[in-house]
Each structure stands twice: as structure tokens, then as C-alpha cells.
Amino acid sequence: MSSKLPLDERRAQLLESALELADRGGIGEVTTRAVAAAAGVSTGVVHYCFEGKEQLLTAMAERLIAELSESAHRTYAAARDTPQVTGRQGLCELIRTGLAGAWATIEANPNRRLLTYEITTHALRHRAAGSPLAGAVADEQYRIIAAEATAFLDECAHRTDTAWTEPVPSVARLGLSALDGLVLRWLVDRDSDVIGRELDILAHAVADKAVETTRLTAAPERPEGADRAGW
Structure with a gap:
């Protein structure tokens, strides 16, 4: 897992990972697991930053x-x-x-x-x-x-x-x-x-x-x- 970041920075990182996934394969590629893997964090971090x-x-x-x-x-x-x-x-x-x-x-x-x-x-x-x-x-x-x-x-x-x-x-x-x-x-x-x-x-x-x-x-x-x- 990557080092701890402030919430705003972590959200920005996850958002960028989600956009990169969607750019390549559409919004169907944007799942909690995929975003977590792309950002190098656990799925729990994604759930903490975004409700769903x-x-x-x-x-x-x-x-x-x-x-x-x-x-x-x-x-x-x-x-x-x-x-x-x-x-x-x-x-x-x-x-x-x-x-x-x-x-x-x-x-x-x-x-x-x-x-x-x-x-x-x-x-x-x-x-x-x-x-x-x-x-x-x-x-x-x-x-x-x-x-x-x-x-x-x-x-x-x-x-x-x-x-x-x-x-x-x-x-x-x-x-x-x-x-x-x-x-x-x-x-x-x-x-x-x-x-x-x-x-x-x-x-x-x-x-x-x-x-x-x-x-x-x-x-x-x-x-x-x-x-x-x-x-």
C-alpha cells in the first residue's frame, strides 16, 4: 500500500486512476477493485474516500x-x-x-x-x-x-x-x-x-x-x- 496521504490528495489520486481506467475501457472498467489496484491501495481506502x-x-x-x-x-x-x-x-x-x-x-x-x-x-x-x-x-x-x-x-x-x-x-x-x-x-x-x-x-x-x-x-x-x- 502506498504511503498515507491527506484525504483530498488521496481522492484526487483515486479519481485520476478511475479516469485512466475509463479512458481505456469505458465506465464499465471503473470498479472499486480496479481503481484500488491502479492506485496501489486497498479497496477499503477507495470505500473510505467514496461512498460508492x-x-x-x-x-x-x-x-x-x-x-x-x-x-x-x-x-x-x-x-x-x-x-x-x-x-x-x-x-x-x-x-x-x-x-x-x-x-x-x-x-x-x-x-x-x-x-x-x-x-x-x-x-x-x-x-x-x-x-x-x-x-x-x-x-x-x-x-x-x-x-x-x-x-x-x-x-x-x-x-x-x-x-x-x-x-x-x-x-x-x-x-x-x-x-x-x-x-x-x-x-x-x-x-x-x-x-x-x-x-x-x-x-x-x-x-x-x-x-x-x-x-x-x-x-x-x-x-x-x-x-x-x-x-
């Missing part, structure tokens, strides 16, 4: 949520560092840069993304069976990512002198839902050759929900003879 598998899975989901949030924050921060662009074309370029950064993270660790979906599905099944805590984990995952995307789209519009024609949270939800679909399709066929074109289409579809603010604020054209007509 569901509590451990909840902790895993919370870690994945934190990772997704951090990844989204880094991706959007990188997009903010791009040269100044304006108009809907500029907005599209910023969105495309953000999507490219997000996709690079997905392709770098597809098993982790697959695990995210697996745990989300597991949580939703348990919510349907009467476990509100499991459902809350799934809700929190999408709430945090939507908040990051909404803030990013707000800033993109501000930087490019554009304005959204629909509520920004709705635009973010639409874009994230489409991205989820692309991720799931790619996890099935791993066809990276077409992803670039599909991300271009998605970026344009999202940017189409905005207009250039100069068009909104420009003074109306004066018709011929306007002075005589009392303009």
Missing part, C-alpha cells in the same frame, strides 16, 4: 466538466488574440478560429471526449431512474460550456461591429448542438478530411445570425429632391 461507484462517477463527471471549461476558455482566449477584423466576414473568421481550437483539443484526446458522452448518458439514465444528483451533473456540464460560448460570441460581435439578431444564448446553444453532432459523427467514422469543410459551414451558419451594426446605425439615404420635400 455513483459518487466516484459524479466526481469524474465534475472533473470532466472542469476540463471542458478550461479547454473552452483557452480556445476562446486564443481566438481573441487574432488580428482585428470587422463585419460579418470578420465575425465568421473569429468563430472559425474558435471552432478550430476546440476541434484540435477533441482530436488530441478522443477517448476523453467519448468518456464525457458516456458519463453524461449514464447520468441521464440515472436521473430518469430517480437520481436528481446525476441529472444535475449533466445539466451543469452543458450550462458551463454554454456560458463560455455565449461570452465568446458576445465578444466576437463587439470586436467585429456586428450584432446578433437572435438571443445570444440561443445562438450559442445552436452552435454547440451542431458541434456535438459533428463530434459524435467523427467519433464514429474518424474522417478528419471533411471536418474542416464542415466547421466552415458551421461558422458561416452561426455568423448568419448577425448583422453589421453600421447598417443599423447608418442614416437613411435622402431621396432626390429631399430639401424641397421638407427633409
Whole structure:
């Protein structure tokens, strides 16, 4: 057995072992015995740190949520560092840069993304069976990512002198839902050759929900003879 650690450190160690197991073989591989063996501790230590598998899975989901949030924050921060662009074309370029950064993270660790979906599905099944805590984990995952995307789209519009024609949270939800679909399709066929074109289409579809603010604020054209007509 490994040396004694403070409870927080031991929980973190067990959580990392559980995530490594799940990355390789899915959440079905996460058992008390397997986690204990991977961490080099007794099963009693696992039971002491986590009341049961569901509590451990909840902790895993919370870690994945934190990772997704951090990844989204880094991706959007990188997009903010791009040269100044304006108009809907500029907005599209910023969105495309953000999507490219997000996709690079997905392709770098597809098993982790697959695990995210697996745990989300597991949580939703348990919510349907009467476990509100499991459902809350799934809700929190999408709430945090939507908040990051909404803030990013707000800033993109501000930087490019554009304005959204629909509520920004709705635009973010639409874009994230489409991205989820692309991720799931790619996890099935791993066809990276077409992803670039599909991300271009998605970026344009999202940017189409905005207009250039100069068009909104420009003074109306004066018709011929306007002075005589009392303009």
C-alpha cells in the first residue's frame, strides 16, 4: 500500500486512476477493485474516500466538466488574440478560429471526449431512474460550456461591429448542438478530411445570425429632391 496521504490528495489520486481506467475501457472498467489496484491501495481506502461507484462517477463527471471549461476558455482566449477584423466576414473568421481550437483539443484526446458522452448518458439514465444528483451533473456540464460560448460570441460581435439578431444564448446553444453532432459523427467514422469543410459551414451558419451594426446605425439615404420635400 502506498504511503498515507491527506484525504483530498488521496481522492484526487483515486479519481485520476478511475479516469485512466475509463479512458481505456469505458465506465464499465471503473470498479472499486480496479481503481484500488491502479492506485496501489486497498479497496477499503477507495470505500473510505467514496461512498460508492455513483459518487466516484459524479466526481469524474465534475472533473470532466472542469476540463471542458478550461479547454473552452483557452480556445476562446486564443481566438481573441487574432488580428482585428470587422463585419460579418470578420465575425465568421473569429468563430472559425474558435471552432478550430476546440476541434484540435477533441482530436488530441478522443477517448476523453467519448468518456464525457458516456458519463453524461449514464447520468441521464440515472436521473430518469430517480437520481436528481446525476441529472444535475449533466445539466451543469452543458450550462458551463454554454456560458463560455455565449461570452465568446458576445465578444466576437463587439470586436467585429456586428450584432446578433437572435438571443445570444440561443445562438450559442445552436452552435454547440451542431458541434456535438459533428463530434459524435467523427467519433464514429474518424474522417478528419471533411471536418474542416464542415466547421466552415458551421461558422458561416452561426455568423448568419448577425448583422453589421453600421447598417443599423447608418442614416437613411435622402431621396432626390429631399430639401424641397421638407427633409
